[in-house]
Amino acid sequence: MQTVDILKTLIGFPTVSADPNDDLIAYCADLLREAGAHVTVIRDPVQPKANLYATIGPLDRAGVLLSGHTDVVPVTGQNWSVPPFVLTESEGKVYGRGTADMKGFVACALSAALRAAKMDLKTPLHLALSYDEEIGCVGVRSLIDLLAAAPFRPMFCIVGEPTEMRVATGHKGKTACRVRCSGREGHSALAPTALNAIHLACDMIAAIRAIQSEISRTSLPDDDYDIPYSTVHVGRISGGVALNIVPNTAEFLFEIRNLPADDPQIILDRLKEAAQDVLKPLHQSFPEADIQIETTGSYPPLATGRDTEVVSFVTSLTGGNATIKVAFGTEGGLFSTQLDIPTVVCGPGSMAQGHRPDEFVSRAQLAKCDRMMDALLNRLVAGIQG
The missing domain is CATH 3.30.70.360 (Alpha-Beta Plaits)
Structure with missing residues (x-):
């Protein structure tokens, strides 16, 4: 399934932080289970919301984690020229609430997972989809607890917030x-x-x-x-x-x-x-x-050293050399400080488009992310020593 096809479905779920994300998580879980992934859904005890953690490949070793949030900010009071929860394409841009922040990356990750399920991975691919990130990285805490108790934690984590596919090593x-x-x-x-x-x-x-x-x-x-x-x-x-x-x-x-x-x-x-x-x-x-x-x-903040293995690994996937730091926060600081998982931020689109009317991600950025995912899958097939 192509990335944009998945993104079209994801945008159709109006997962504003104040509202449920159950339907979106159910869609992702079904997609992954049908492909043969090992899927765990962690439900909020009070609200109709959930996190999802999935593994494609062997379960007896650490892999590479792709992390993204499923909630979006409200559209109330914003003057949109296109329907915010219906995917609209025009002149190489894909419009809709969450296209940049950050369902574009989630779509790329799901598409990669479906491709990975047809491969013989020596190193597993993990996906983490969380809720209520936009109100302070709230929902991901139960997913952190799950990983803290797991026999194997991911060796690396890529949080796919929009960085125009540059590798970010830090945030406040x-x-x-x-x-x-x-x-x-x-x-x-x-x-x-x-x-x-x-x-x-x-x-x-x-x-x-x-x-x-x-x-x-x-x-x-x-x-x-x-x-x-x-x-x-x-x-x-x-x-x-x-x-x-x-x-x-x-x-x-x-x-x-x-x-x-x-x-x-x-x-x-x-x-x-x-x-x-x-x-x-x-x-x-x-x-x-x-x-x-x-x-x-x-x-917490994220402070990953430029000379660390995760940075050299992800830059080898993107083909870039320089690193940046971003103003916005992510769940990456939690993965790094609470689980000691080396983490960077890298995803398609620009946060300059996030939280605004007519939010968009370009087709070119999605294609660049898909290429990074292909490079990652090739490494997982070959096996990563961790």
Whole structure:
């Protein structure tokens, strides 16, 4: 089955992170089982969602893992000129939500698996398809647990996020947090006698901005990244019920995207100190004043050395020599840090097209990925010493 045919089916499943991915996983599982793959489906205990792990070839040794996520970001509020969940081709481009991020790679991996099933592999091919990556690499955790208990772990991992088929050796980590501020309500005509929780939130946001400014000025940069330093970003704020009421609660969400060399806990500790500095002069008059910082999710950075075996292996498949680092995060940091699987990121398309209306991947990029897969299969047939 051709890659674009598989991709057409994958795009037809509207697997926005808030929605189920069961039907897509069932399609992939059936496709692989019919080809003779050993397939394990790991279901979420609460939601109609699942991960899939499949092996083609011998089960008594380590192989090469192709990893991708099945969820996509919403299309709500975006002005698409084509149906987002129907594959549309025009002038060498394939349009649809997820074509670049990252069902294009998933389609290439599935097509390769079907070809591999007809070959005599000495080294196995593994596929890992996960859910809820877009909301913080959430779903892949149960798949990580499965591999942690397995008798054989993959020797290498290729995460197929869009890199225009360049080999990426690193990405930043992410820590997502919620800040809840508590003050005292009151009539706005008597505002100075109350404690405005939105003002507390603004004081904390000012502290975040000050820390970000300091990081950008003083930290050791990594110029392989578009933004060569760790970042702290506030993405959402809420509070208040009416203009004439001083709000007693407010909250905002922020994230830390850290270079591998930077510890996000140090930034969190500084923000907790800043919270105490804000509250200290208020407690005598407003003992209920409070600022709570809660971590809601995180994943580690990826930091694979350029001179490692996985890099030379994957660059030999792509034909490229240079490596890059990417701004966005992946499950690769989890495979690397929690399972000690050497990992790189390499896939078709560009993240410049991801999360946007009229998302697309070019036919040329898919063909380039298919060629990488063919080179990989040839290596698996010959056998890889690991």
